[in-house]
Amino acid sequence: MNISKIYKEVRNATIDFCSHLEIEDYSIQVVQFASPAKWHLAHTTWFFETFILKNYVQDYVAFNANFNFLFNSYYNNVGSRILQTNRGNMSRPSTDEIFAYRAYVDTEMQDFLKDVSDKNLLDLVTLGLNHEQQHQELLITDVKYMLGHNPIFPLYHEGVNLIKDNNANTESITIKAGLYKIGHQGNDFCYDNELGVHQVYVDDFEINNHVVTNGDYLEFMESGAYSDFNLWLDDGWSWVNKNQIHAPMYWHKIEGEWHNYTLAGLQKVDKNAILSHINFYEANAFAEWKGMRLPTEFEWEIASQQLDWGKRWEWTNSAYLPYPNFEKENGAVGEYNGKFMSNKMVLRGASVATSKNHSRTTYRNFFNPTERWQFTGIRLVK
Structure with a gap:
């Protein structure tokens, strides 16, 4: 083409x-x-x-x-x-x-x-x-x-829900300890923050080939997790209390039943659908509640060829930092990624809102840990 x-x-x-x-x-x-x-x-x-x-x-x-x-x-x-x-x-x-x-x-x-x-x-x-x-x-x-955030929850389009998809798998995948190459290795397009192929060592880990559902997260909520400081990072606990958070973004309890806003309007929460619109603090607290953890971005990339991914941006436990030998280009184009390598966490994969042909296993998305307006989700590791 x-x-x-x-x-x-x-x-x-x-x-x-x-x-x-x-x-x-x-x-x-x-x-x-x-x-x-x-x-x-x-x-x-x-x-x-x-x-x-x-x-x-x-x-x-x-x-x-x-x-x-x-x-x-x-x-x-x-x-x-x-x-x-x-x-x-x-x-x-x-x-x-x-x-x-x-x-x-x-x-x-x-x-x-x-x-x-x-x-x-x-x-x-x-x-x-x-x-x-x-x-x-x-x-x-x-x-x-x-x-x-419009009080009448208007439709964008009745045929565009974007958050009704389900997991296709239930199993987990075991990755053996060893040295693995990380970073973009092809000749096709990538961003500069993906360059700098290098090796990382990881211990044995087991990663879920499915992401957390609304039903999973509802159990977390009903356990009183948003009131249990033991589950939260200190910054996360401050964020919960300052903003009076008790549910994912777009969730509303109406006459005793949870609904969430979709681009197709306000609908009842589908417990089997994949969770969306949570931030890093919520993802980390859920992992703590489950006795598991979030993957590092390196673990995610190593396992990615075996994973079912692409429905939600998946929080990792990795800070957004430069790879070895990272170099910014001169001029304005050099401002594209490098100057944001501070106070942000890496997300991997893609989401249902990601444009066609705009995803790859080395893609490093990044947001502040408080942000949850993107289509973000949780994958767990132990």
Whole structure:
């Protein structure tokens, strides 16, 4: 498949998801970490304009001189930007103007891609497409957060539940102690944080080939776990008490029965379905309650070829740190991953919201341990 066709497919996938939104949905930012749909549409377009068209197309004319300030996310090398908390304050530019911006840049990019053969440029385009796929997943989860915190729990689309899947396996897998290679070893795309192939030693371990279900977690809740400080890390216990947490995100007890919000609306909790929307502290407390533990990211990667994975991002017990010989690229692209290697935990796998062809066994996702608006789950080890 040629790069022009891939570009078109990835860009259209973003628009397809937005086709079920109302115009009022595009500008809302309910909380700091969840950006408005309009901002995602513009920021992913800004990436191609800023890093490709402005640098490699002679006499390129920017669509709007203000957009670099409005839609730069965190690239200090590219210039100043609005605060993340202010992304929802922009009633202007209008949503129509943002769609016009996407169309303008897409036309310029398609012209540019007709004659590109330089590997470095093609790699930069591929990075931009993977960047957009990351934002497609964020767009899904940010829209769910927006609608899931609306007091009437509106539908996104009746056919899009995303959290009704079940485990296909019940067994566990035993991995023998030894030295194993970790890191991306192929020639296909990966992020810089996956590079630096190195060996790690692990002891014998047994890892579940299934992830925790709603029913499993309900037992944890009903045991009084959210009131038992013995199960929680100190930071986690502070988070529970400060925020008065007693259930996963989107769970609501209505007339004595648990319901959870899905993109298909508020529905009764399916005990057999796979758990979603819990943070690292909750995952760690559940593992403690079960007398087990979370895998390290290395254990997860070693076992991954034998695991059924991809329905939930799975918390590991590994801090997000650089691999040996990790090197950041020069300039703005070097800000993509490296500067976030602090105070975050690694998640492995993928989720039901992850874009097609955007998952691999070496992928290192990372979030703050308090965050749970992504489709996150738990796999246990002993």
